Amino acid sequence: MRSSQILSTLACALWLPFAVTAHAQDATQPAPESESEEATPTSLGSPFPPAFPGQTNGPVVTSSTRYQITQIATGFNRPWAIAFLPDGRMLVTEKPTGKLYIVTQQGAKSAPVAGLPAVDGRDQGGLLDVEVAPDFATSRLIFWTYYEPRSAGNGLAVGRGRLLDGAQPRIDSLRIIFRMKPTLDSTMHAGGRLVFHPDGTLFVTLGERSILPGRVQARQLNSHFGKIVRINLDGSVPANNPFVNRTGARPEIYSLGHRNVLAAALDGQGRLWEVEMGPLGGDELNLVGAGKDYGWPTIGYGTEYSGAPIHQSGQGPGMEQPVYFWNPVISPSGMTIYSGNLFPEWKGNFFIGGLSSHALVRLVIANDRVVGEERLKPAGNGRVREVVQGPEGALYLLTDDPNGRLLKMTPQGATP
Numbered sequence: 435m436r437s438s439q440i441l442s443t444l445a446c447a448l449w450l451p452f453a454v455t456a457h458a459q460d461a462t463q464p465a466p467e468s469e470s471e472e473a474t475p476t477s478l479g480s481p482f483p484p485a486f487p488g489q490t491n492g493p494v495v496t497s498s499t500r501y502q503i504t505q506i507a508t509g510f511n512r513p514w515a516i517a518f519l520p521d522g523r524m525l526v527t528e529k530p531t532g533k534l535y536i537v538t539q540q541g542a543k544s545a546p547v548a549g550l551p552a553v554d555g556r557d558q559g560g561l562l563d564v565e566v567a568p569d570f571a572t573s574r575l576i577f578w579t580y581y582e583p584r585s586a587g588n589g590l591a592v593g594r595g596r597l598l599d600g601a602q603p604r605i606d607s608l609r610i611i612f613r614m615k616p617t618l619d620s621t622m623h624a625g626g627r628l629v630f631h632p633d634g635t636l637f638v639t640l641g642e643r644s645i646l647p648g649r650v651q652a653r654q655l656n657s658h659f660g661k662i663v664r665i666n667l668d669g670s671v672p673a674n675n676p677f678v679n680r681t682g683a684r685p686e687i688y689s690l691g692h693r694n695v696l697a698a699a700l701d702g703q704g705r706l707w708e709v710e711m712g713p714l715g716g717d718e719l720n721l722v723g724a725g726k727d728y729g730w731p732t733i734g735y736g737t738e739y740s741g742a743p744i745h746q747s748g749q750g751p752g753m754e755q756p757v758y759f760w761n762p763v764i765s766p767s768g769m770t771i772y773s774g775n776l777f778p779e780w781k782g783n784f785f786i787g788g789l790s791s792h793a794l795v796r797l798v799i800a801n802d803r804v805v806g807e808e809r810l811k812p813a814g815n816g817r818v819r820e821v822v823q824g825p826e827g828a829l830y831l832l833t834d835d836p837n838g839r840l841l842k843m844t845p846q847g848a849t850p
């Protein structure tokens with residue numbers, strides 16, 4: 435379908451007499467982008483200068499650390515997320531099929547976990563993130579995000595349930611604790627990362643659905659589109675959320691003005707960072723604050739994938755600047771902030787999976803600014819969908835393809 439979108443974009447450019455009709459159609463058509471399209475460009479000149487030195491194209495750095503890759507398992511259909519059980523086994527989601535597997539360190543895959551709700555698996559939808567509850571040892575709870583089919587469209591939802599182990603693992607006590615509202619029919623920009631905070635709340639990152647009727651809601655408080663929300667683990671709203679007393683605002687909202695937040699992680703101080711899939715030339719790293727507005731679609735540094743302008747400015751009053759943006763884009767996926775001991779050189783570094791960039795992006799951060807960037811290639815020329823730190827300090831990765839691989843990075847010479 436991406437090639438048909440490119441053709442329609444070309445048609446729009448070539449058949450000027452029909453431009454009005456073409457634009458009317460564009461209002462409901464997803465914009466092609468590097469999330470799932472290899473043929474689109476990843477760079478074009480930025481329309482606006484950066485707000486401060488080092489906001490883009492940071493210094494290239496090179497690790498002295500050498501690593502090795504072990505392939506743990508393969509044959510996952512576009513896997514999306516990894517989460518560790520306390521015994522070292524992993525939960526792995528498959529996006530389009532909606533299947534969840536338990537995978538051992540030796541690569542043995544369980545039967546698909548039974549009892550998960552059906553997903554809308556088209557395009558960027560499907561079964562997305564999975565996380566193991568902080569109190570899993572006693573509660574057995576796991577949480578996951580998925581694109582939920584609804585009668586008048588779809589929307590991201592968060593499910594939780596008790597994981598019952600065994601030859602046929604299954605979910606018991608299923609509850610849907612969050613539903614993105616309003617319902618709209620889009621197969622794009624779902625967001626979907628889950629991050630537990632030590633204060634007992636759960637961040638859920640969301641997208642603005644890509645199509646224009648969704649995009650225009652990214653800064654509107656009556657909509658979940660383009661937001662990061664914060665909920666309690668039973669789905670109720672924390673009393674200290676920033677907009678709980680604002681009439682007409684959805685009380686789950688924590689931050690607004692995002693495009694499609696596909697990566698999120700806490701730093702050592704418990705602060706939330708996110709990387710969002712931007713337009714052409716506009717992927718962003720943001721440090722997320724309660725109640726803050728990150729500006730999409732009003733401000734930004736990119737353009738439409740067609741090259742058409744989106745913003746009138748890179749900066750605007752009351753709106754936050756990204757800590758960093760990428761041009762050309764990396765097409766972010768998962769991220770982790772490294773805190774392990776296996777790679778001492780990498781402590782505190784940000785690792786972000788790259789789809790169109792076919793890379794694992796390493797950022798060196800100082801004083802909340804990017805002071806170094808490296809592109810690692812642990813998956814060869816594969817698209818990196820997920821990066822998670824294992825309990826022993828290794829990095830675990832998923833590649834994004836129909837025969838997706840689960841890989842492990844350890845220091846060269848270490849026992850894998």
Ligand SMILES: [Ca+2]
Pocket residue numbers: 691718728729730733734754755756
């Ligand atoms: Ca922004």
